[in-house]
Amino acid sequence: MKIAIVYFSQSGNTEKAAGFIKEGLLGAGEFDIKLMNISGETSLDTGFLNECAAVIIGTPVYMADMAWQLKKWFDTDHSVKLAGKLGGAFATAGFVQGGMDTAVANVLHHMLVKGMLVYSSGTASGMPFLHLGPVAVAAELDNSRELFVTFGKRFADKAKELFD
């Protein structure tokens, strides 16, 4: 099964969080996983993205919301068909009060508009609670690694349940 982790990352925090999620996914099964920075020098692999059963999307928090680069991608890139794919969202921020949950909620909201199925693991799987999806303050990212890894594992289990 193909899974993409799509994110915007200017200074590397969200990219690092994406790597933690990848660790979790790989800990739960055999997946073909690609990480893609939407502002990277190489363009997104739309062929791979369209073949994915699931797409996890990450953003740095900008003004208590998703980064505009991600919003632009949602609004303008019609080459990727997200409908019917399983989605999950994550974010990194500068401050605990800086709007991490709002940013994640807004990514999930966009996923719904695109026709995706969304999954957070919420609080239903016990500790650690994920609520809307894994988030971390950049300065605490390494200490928050387990949240992202756990999300990856639970997301992988859900993807296998739905698509295998």
Ligand SMILES: Cc1cc2nc3c(=O)[nH]c(=O)nc-3n(C[C@H](O)[C@H](O)[C@H](O)COP(=O)(O)O)c2cc1C
């Ligand atoms: C333009 C801009 C706006 C930001 N706005 C917020 C904000 O509203 N709340 C917050 O907690 N952090 C804010 N930050 C901090 C980033 O969310 C944080 O540093 C994040 O981890 C950066 O991710 P990256 O290293 O993947 O680019 C902002 C950073 C930038 C550059």
